Amino acid sequence: MAFNQPIDGKDCVKYKIAKTNRQSCLLCGHPMIEEQIGVSVTNSHTDAVKSKKMKSTNLWFHTECMAKLGKELRHEDFEMNQRINLKKCTSKNQWCIWCEKKITNSIQVELNNKNDAITTKKSLWLCRKCAKDMGRSLHWRNRNLPN
Ligand SMILES: [Zn+2]
Ligand SMILES: [Zn+2]
Secondary structure, three states: OHHHOOOOOOOOEEEEEOOOOOOEEOOOOOEOOOOOEEEEEEOOOOHHHHOOOOOOOEEEEOHHHHHHHHHHHHHOOOOOOOOEEEEEOOOOOOEEOOOOOEOOOOEEEEEEOOOOOOOOOOEEEEOHHHHHHHHHHOOOOOOOOOO
């Protein structure tokens, strides 16, 4: 069933049932709805996670926010809710979830949940170029649909 297939042709973006409403959408900042289908962005498929160099983590957005999120990523036109940022990565242990290359000490795209109601702080990183590629993959013409 296509529900289990990644939306993006990689394994970064997948439909998933939200288990809690304490996590919020990367785009609109409103809570995910418990027991409903949302979209999960994750690093769980990466070698860095499989080899235990990075913890497996995921962030969320609403299915209906997918188009706008894709546009933001393509144009680097990020909302002011600070969940998506152009930022200097100072951690030595972050890998791009899209190309899986190590994120060096440079300005790249950070996704985070620091304004969410859960206490577990989570962030994921993408190279600027890869964030645009991921954004393109979320366009309705390119994405896999849940059917
Ligand atoms: Zn949303
Ligand atoms: Zn990358």
